[in-house]
Each structure stands twice: as C-alpha cells, then as structure tokens.
Amino acid sequence: MVKKKPEKPDGKTTEERRYYISSLPVDVELFSKAARGHWGVENQLHWHLDFTFKDDYNTTAEKTCAKNMQMLKKIALAILRIVQSLYSQSLKRIGKQ
Numbered sequence: 001m002v003k004k005k006p007e008k009p010d011g012k013t014t015e016e017r018r019y020y021i022s023s024l025p026v027d028v029e030l031f032s033k034a035a036r037g038h039w040g041v042e043n044q045l046h047w048h049l050d051f052t053f054k055d056d057y058n059t060t061a062e063k064t065c066a067k068n069m070q071m072l073k074k075i076a077l078a079i080l081r082i083v084q085s086l087y088s089q090s091l092k093r094i095g096k097q
Contacts (some may be wrong), residue, residue: 002035049073052080054089 004016024030049055053073060066080091087094 045074045077048077048091052077 002018002020004018005013006016007013020031020035022034024034048057049070053076055073058066058068058069070078077091080094084091084094
C-alpha cells in the first residue's frame, strides 16, 4: 500500500491509498521506480491517444468495436513514433498529413 497526500488547486489536501501486487523484493526505492515507470508509460500513452486521435470523443458503444479501434490507434501511434524522426513534427501533425 502507498499513501499519497496530493494538494488540490484550491489548497485542500486529501489522502489517497493505492494498493499494488508485485513480485519485487521489499525495497522502497525499487518499488517506487517500478510504479512511477508504469504510470509514466500509461499516462503518456493515454495522453497521446487523446491528443493525437481525440480518443475522449470516441462514442463507440459496441465493446468489440471499441477494443478494435483502440488496437488500431495504438498500432497507428507506434508507426507515427517510428516516422516522427523523419518529419521532425508533432505526432498529431504527422497524422494529419
């Protein structure tokens, strides 16, 4: 369990508890790096999906269709990242070309 006390923009502090299951040895430094690394990847992926593909506006109701669209968007995002060095532009701009 990790306790976190984030401060809200209005100055109020709340306490959050997050529970993790891991096979890592009990080492706070190692665990912290693993948790931050995981969430860094997750946040970056979801941010790119939303920013590049406007994922928050997706209204696909059928679960199978929604899963297929997510898979295609992740593949497209991976391809855009590969070619990004060739264009020297943002992923969103490359995707619109």
